Amino acid sequence: xxxxxxxxxxxxxxxxxxxxxxxxxxxxxxxxxxxxxxxxxxxxxxxxxxxxxxxxxxxxxxxxxxxxxxxxxxxxxxxxxxxxxxxxxxxxxxxxxxxxxxxxxxxxxxxxxxxxxxxxxxxxxxxxxxxxxxxxxxxxxxxxxxxxxxxxxxxxxxxxxxxxxxxxxxxxxxxxxxxxxxxxxxxxxxxxxxxxxxxxxxxxxxxxxxxxxxxxxxxxxxxxxxxxxxxxxxxxxxxxxxxxxxxxxxxxxxxxxxxxxxxxxxxxxxxxxxxxxxxxxxxxxxxxxxxxxxxxxxxxxxxxxxxxxxxxxxxxxxxxxxxxxxxxxxxxxxxxxxxxxxxxxxxxxxxxxxxxxxx
Numbered sequence: 001x002x003x004x005x006x007x008x009x010x011x012x013x014x015x016x017x018x019x020x021x022x023x024x025x026x027x028x029x030x031x032x033x034x035x036x037x038x039x040x041x042x043x044x045x046x047x048x049x050x051x052x053x054x055x056x057x058x059x060x061x062x063x064x065x066x067x068x069x070x071x072x073x074x075x076x077x078x079x080x081x082x083x084x085x086x087x088x089x090x091x092x093x094x095x096x097x098x099x100x101x102x103x104x105x106x107x108x109x110x111x112x113x114x115x116x117x118x119x120x121x122x123x124x125x126x127x128x129x130x131x132x133x134x135x136x137x138x139x140x141x142x143x144x145x146x147x148x149x150x151x152x153x154x155x156x157x158x159x160x161x162x163x164x165x166x167x168x169x170x171x172x173x174x175x176x177x178x179x180x181x182x183x184x185x186x187x188x189x190x191x192x193x194x195x196x197x198x199x200x201x202x203x204x205x206x207x208x209x210x211x212x213x214x215x216x217x218x219x220x221x222x223x224x225x226x227x228x229x230x231x232x233x234x235x236x237x238x239x240x241x242x243x244x245x246x247x248x249x250x251x252x253x254x255x256x257x258x259x260x261x262x263x264x265x266x267x268x269x270x271x272x273x274x275x276x277x278x279x280x281x282x283x284x285x286x287x288x289x290x291x292x293x294x295x296x297x298x299x300x301x302x303x304x305x306x307x308x309x310x311x312x313x314x315x316x317x318x319x320x321x322x323x324x325x326x327x328x329x330x331x332x333x334x335x336x337x338x339x340x341x342x343x344x345x346x347x348x349x350x351x352x353x354x355x356x357x358x359x
Contacts, residue, residue, distance in 0.1 A: 005078045005339070008066070008102070009332035010059070012095030013087025013115050014146075015039075015046045017058040020328035021070035021077075025336030026124055026131045029070035031322060031329040034058045041186040045176070052090030059098050066328075074106060081335030083328075084112035085354035086147070092353035100349050111335040112351035114358045116150070118330040119143045119292025121157055121337075123317030125329050135288040135315060140279055144272060144301070145293030146172030146189070148357070149218045151279050154290060157337045162359055163283075164216030164275060171268055172295045174220035178227045178264050182257045193298050196265040199258030202230070206267040208274060216275050216282070220268065227264045230255045269300045273308070280314070288315040297324035 005025070011018040015036040021029040036054050040046050067073065082099035084092060096112070103110035120141045124132055141152035141160060149171045151164035169177070172189055179188025184195060206226040209219035233254055236244070244251075255263065280286070289308075295301060296319055309316040323329060 005336060006072060006076050007079045007081050007332040007335055008077045009081040009083075009328040009335060010095040010099050011083045011115060011326055011328040011331050012055045012059065012091045012098075013083050013085075013326060014091060015051045015054075016326045017055050017062050018326060018328040019059070019062045019066040020332055021066055021072055022125070022329055022332035022336065025333050025340070026126065027128050028125050028329045029072065030066045030068075031327055032062050032066040032069060033325070033327055034062050037187055044180050044186050044188070046088070048088045048090055051088060052094060055091055055094040059094060063098075074102075077106060077108060079103075079109045079111065079335065079339060080106070081111050081113060081331050082351070083115035083118060083326075083331045084351050085114050086116065086357040087353075087355060089353055089355045092355070096351060096353045100351070104349060109339065110348050110351065111338055112348060113331055113334045113338065115326065115331060116143055116145075116148050116357045117160060117359060118334040119145065120152065120154065120160065120290045121333040122292040122296075122319035122323040122327075122330045123290055124157075125323050125333055126320070132317065135290065135317060137288065138283070138286050139288035139290050140276070140283060140286045141290045141292075142272070142276060143293045144171050144291075144295035146170060146176065146295075148293065149220070149272070151216050151275060153283055153286065157334065158341050160359060163279065164218065166218040166220065167211070168219050168221040169224060171218070171220055171272060172293070174224045174268060175295070177224050178260070181228050181231055182260060184257075189295065189298070192261050193265065193300070195258050196261040197299070199256065199260070199262030201266045202255055202259050202263040206230070206263055208267050208271045210274070214278070214282075216279055218271060218275060220271070223264065223267055223271070226267075227260050230263070231257065231260045265298075265300055269298065269304055272301065273304050276308075280312075287313075288317065290317050292319055292324070292330070294325045297321055
């Protein structure tokens with residue numbers, strides 16, 4: 001793949017219909033995203049069948065707008081990329097079928113990429129005038145999203161090894177579930193982040209799952225339960241109630257929704273930063289941190305990462321807000337690097353949609 005490549009990419013792994021045009025693997029010419037939040041709000045979560053139908057309806061208009069915004073035509077496209085894993089299988093199929101059809105009709109290479117992996121490149125993207133410089137490797141990688149919370153050691157943008165992951169809920173999933181407990185609008189994560197800024201952190205706070213002294217894995221299910229009990233009370237049967245009353249103990253007072261949000265956010269982001277600090281200690285040669293995923297838009301996490309950069313001198317690549325959520329620009333960035341490393345000389349029209357991540 002020549003360095004002057006212009007890649008058109010699709011991303012339809014969940015509920016965002018996205019198409020982007022990226023030049024040189026980093027220069028974003030267009031990045032169009034059609035959200036489905038209005039379709040899923042009454043269900044407080046993404047309904048797979050609704051999502052896939054919406055992708056089918058929206059992908060052509062989004063494609064046309066991406067080309068127009070980029071100021072290019074299909075004749076300028078040198079490769080087509082698609083996030084083919086992981087995600088909702090019906091949603092993935094729409095993007096994969098569209099990418100295959102377009103690549104075949106244009107006679108250009110097509111590459112499928114893992115969109116979780118692609119999140120790690122989100123902080124390397126920008127418009128022509130402000131494309132970030134090339135990071136130094138090896139680097140640490142952190143993906144925090146609704147479906148994934150993982151740590152990686154990155155030898156390059158292509159060679160990535162997972163060193164830690166959630167053993168239950170992802171941090172974004174925990175955010176959404178606690179937001180539902182607090183009856184906040186969908187999508188829950190941004191709503192909880194906003195509410196947390198009006199509340200106070202309750203002492204001693206909610207527990208952080210350390211798992212083991214040297215573990216780099218995450219767990220958020222207990223934190224979610226602590227938020228539920230703080231807001232609605234601890235359930236108890238007659239026997240437990242009688243035992244508590246015999247000791248003269250009262251139930252702990254319930255917390256307000258803003259205080260639950262603030263306390264939950266303090267512990268959730270605290271858990272992420274705890275494991276990140278452990279990773280930095282274990283891999284001291286990694287002086288770059290690549291961050292990606294929807295939760296990288298969280299205001300507290302962004303502040304904590306900025307503080308980490310200022311205190312340690314770590315080269316922390318925090319994505320611009322438009323590249324935090326699922327987007328096609330990051331798909332194009334990873335596809336560019338994969339194509340360059342493999343000295344591409346063919347196509348991949350046999351790529352399949354796969355619901356699970358490859359790493």
